[in-house]
Amino acid sequence: MFFHLDIDSFFASAERTLNPQYRGVPIAVGGRSNLEIFNKKRTHIKLMNDNSGAFVSPVFYSQKKKSFESFFVDHINGQRKIRGIITTASYEARAFGVQTAMPIAQALQLCPQLIVIPSNYPLYHQISRKLTQYMEKNILKIEQFSIDEFFGDLSGWVKEENAYGFALHLRDDIYKNFKIPVSIGIAPSKWIAKIATEKAKPFGIFQVQKNSDFIQDIPIEAFPGIGKAFQKRLKTHNIHTLGEIQANKTLFESWKKPGIQLYNRVMGIDNEFINLKSPRKSIGISRTFDPIRDPNEVRRRVVIMARHIVYMVIKLKVNPTTYYLKLNYEYGIKEKSSRTLHHLFSEELFKSQLLAMYDHMPHKTHGAIKLTINVSNFNELQTKTLSLFDFEEDVKKALLSEKIQNLRDRFGLDIIKSGVEL
Numbered sequence: 001m002f003f004h005l006d007i008d009s010f011f012a013s014a015e016r017t018l019n020p021q022y023r024g025v026p027i028a029v030g031g032r033s034n035l036e037i038f039n040k041k042r043t044h045i046k047l048m049n050d051n052s053g054a055f056v057s058p059v060f061y062s063q064k065k066k067s068f069e070s071f072f073v074d075h076i077n078g079q080r081k082i083r084g085i086i087t088t089a090s091y092e093a094r095a096f097g098v099q100t101a102m103p104i105a106q107a108l109q110l111c112p113q114l115i116v117i118p119s120n121y122p123l124y125h126q127i128s129r130k131l132t133q134y135m136e137k138n139i140l141k142i143e144q145f146s147i148d149e150f151f152g153d154l155s156g157w158v159k160e161e162n163a164y165g166f167a168l169h170l171r172d173d174i175y176k177n178f179k180i181p182v183s184i185g186i187a188p189s190k191w192i193a194k195i196a197t198e199k200a201k202p203f204g205i206f207q208v209q210k211n212s213d214f215i216q217d218i219p220i221e222a223f224p225g226i227g228k229a230f231q232k233r234l235k236t237h238n239i240h241t242l243g244e245i246q247a248n249k250t251l252f253e254s255w256k257k258p259g260i261q262l263y264n265r266v267m268g269i270d271n272e273f274i275n276l277k278s279p280r281k282s283i284g285i286s287r288t289f290d291p292i293r294d295p296n297e298v299r300r301r302v303v304i305m306a307r308h309i310v311y312m313v314i315k316l317k318v319n320p321t322t323y324y325l326k327l328n329y330e331y332g333i334k335e336k337s338s339r340t341l342h343h344l345f346s347e348e349l350f351k352s353q354l355l356a357m358y359d360h361m362p363h364k365t366h367g368a369i370k371l372t373i374n375v376s377n378f379n380e381l382q383t384k385t386l387s388l389f390d391f392e393e394d395v396k397k398a399l400l401s402e403k404i405q406n407l408r409d410r411f412g413l414d415i416i417k418s419g420v421e422l
Contacts, residue, residue, distance in 0.1 A: 001154040001163050001186060002274075004193040005170070007131075008181040008202045010148035011088035014127050015117050017179045026093035026111050030104045031119040032084040033288040037308060038301055040422065042414055082108065087119060091202050131178060138170070141274040151190055153274045160210075167205045175203075187214075189268035194224055215266065216243035223266060230262075242266050283312050283320065284374030291330055291367025298327070298368045299358060303420050305373050306354050310347045311413055313375060314405045319345045320375030325357045328370035335361045340377060343390055346397035347404065350375075351418060 007013060011029035016022045082105040089098040089107070096111035108114055128147045135142045141153035158166050167184040174182050185196025187208035195218060200206035208214045219241055220226050220234055239245055245252070245266045252263035264270040285305050292298055302325070313320060321343070326336040337357040343349055354373065404416050 001158065001160055001188060002190045002193045003152045003154060003163070003167055004145075004185045004187075004190070004197045005135075005150045005152065005182050006184075006197045006201070007148040008183055009088050009090050010180075011119065011124055012090040012093075012117075013180050014124050015120070017127070018123070022090075022115065022117075024092065025115065026090060026096060026098070026113060027115040027117060028086045028089040028093050028098055028104075028107060029119055030084045030086050030107075030116050033286075035287065035289055037287070037304055038289075042412065081105075086116075127178065127180065131174070131180070134174070134177065138173075141276065143274045143276060149194075151193070151274055154186075164205060164207050167207075171203070171205060187268065189265070189270060190272055190274075191224060191265045191270070192268045195222060198222065213243075215246070215268075216241065218242045220245070225262065225265065280316065280318075281378075282374050282376035283309060283316070283318075284324075284372065285309055286370065286372040288328075288370045289368075291369050293365070293367050295364045298364075298371070299355060300421055301371055302354050302358050302373070303351055303418050305371060306351045307347070307417070307421075308413065309373055309375060310350060310401065311405065311408060313345060314401060319379035320377060321345075321379055322375065322377040323350060323353050323357070324372075324374045324376070325354055326370075326372040327358070327361060327363075327368055328372075329363050329366040329368055331366065333363050333366055335363060337361065342379075344394035344398045345375075345401075346394065347401045348397050349394070355420075 012022075012027050015027065015029060082103075084104045086098060086100055086102045086104060086107050089100065093107070093111055093114055096114070098107045098111055098114060104116055108116070124147060128144075132142075132144050132150070135144075135150055135152070139152045140157060143151040145151055154163055154166065163186050167186055171182055171184055174180060181203040183197050183200040183203060184205045185193045185198070185200050185208070186205070187193040187196050188210050192208055192215065195215070196206045196208050220231055220239065223242060226234070234240075234245075237248065237251060239248060245263060249263060252259035261270070265272070285308055287301070287305065292301075322338060322340045324336070324338040326334065328334050337360065339353055339357065341349070341353065407415055
């Protein structure tokens with residue numbers, strides 16, 4: 001038996017631990033992209049990376065306190081414009097139609113009494129880390145899946161008939177200790193337990209018994225790992241529910257490993273266990289901003305974001321070999337590029353590759369509105385070796401990156417910049 005635990009409207013619940021007066025009223029946590037990293041003056045931004053889940057992103061944050069007005073409001077041509085989007089809404093706010101990813105201005109129209117709170121990522125990471133430590137003390141095998149999600153393995157020490165009572169005690173004890181509401185799904189397999197949690201919300205427990213028809217009418221969109229492209233593929237075969245997957249075993253077997261893995265997960269026969277330490281598969285950073293039509297300013301921002309990626313890569317002691325750059329322009333235009341190099345990672349190499357990718361991109365006359373950079377394919381996770389021909393030069397560059405990292409650890413992330421950043 002496995003369980004999946006999810007914190008209800010996590011960011012909003014976290015804010016309520018600081019301010020109990022927010023309980024029972026519609027609140028939402030919102031944000032805008034942190035554009036302070038692009039300032040030419042020193043910003044003293046810090047990195048928080050205390051959680052180890054595969055889908056827990058490191059976050060850069062400023063310690064400056066911000067009011068609603070300074071965080072969400074711009075004054076354009078003498079008019080007051082509310083910016084930013086909702087990242088989490090409480091269930092009281094959802095009753096008014098407020099949803100994740102909705103513009104804050106629209107949310108306030110739907111619910112004028114909505115209290116909007118600027119995101120406080122250090123608080124969320126701190127609570128998540130404390131909850132992880134609590135879970136590790138009380139559960140034999142625990143996996144942090146994301147900042148607000150956990151898997152636990154009950155096999156061999158909690159009987160199936162006692163699983164519901166165990167989850168009930170766990171839910172209530174977490175609320176007693178952290179004042180954080182959680183929902184728990186229980187099932188014979190990990191991924192079915194995750195689906196069950198949606199049935200449990202909010203602040204509930206839902207158990208799927210063996211050989212039940214629980215998945216029969218659940219839409220394919222609800223299953224983790226079935227992305228939009230695969231959803232489209234399934235629908236061309238007239239498969240819209242998880243129950244219809246069950247009836248098409250031969251089709252999924254014809255798709256080899258990915259199809260067989262998905263079929264087994266949906267059927268709850270995957271035999272996948274808890275990952276006690278989920279390895280991070282990629283490191284990324286993304287920023288959205290008002291349209292920029294100056295290619296030199298976009299290049300400057302590419303290098304600044306690259307510097308932040310470099311800091312995380314060296315901090316995590318990994319060696320990414322695939323670099324990815326994506327630019328969103330006005331009018332829905334998107335450009336992306338990636339390169340895989342079997343080299344020892346260094347700041348000089350990474351920045352030069354990103355700039356080369358950007359320089360080969362078209363549409364520079366359009367306004368750029370979003371920039372995304374990430375790295376993946378860490379060398380220790382795949383079998384290909386590093387280039388021996390460039391290894392000696394790569395080592396020199398990597399050592400220089402390490403020395404620069406030491407200075408940034410002591411004096412701040414922006415103590416040393418590339419010339420193009422200035």
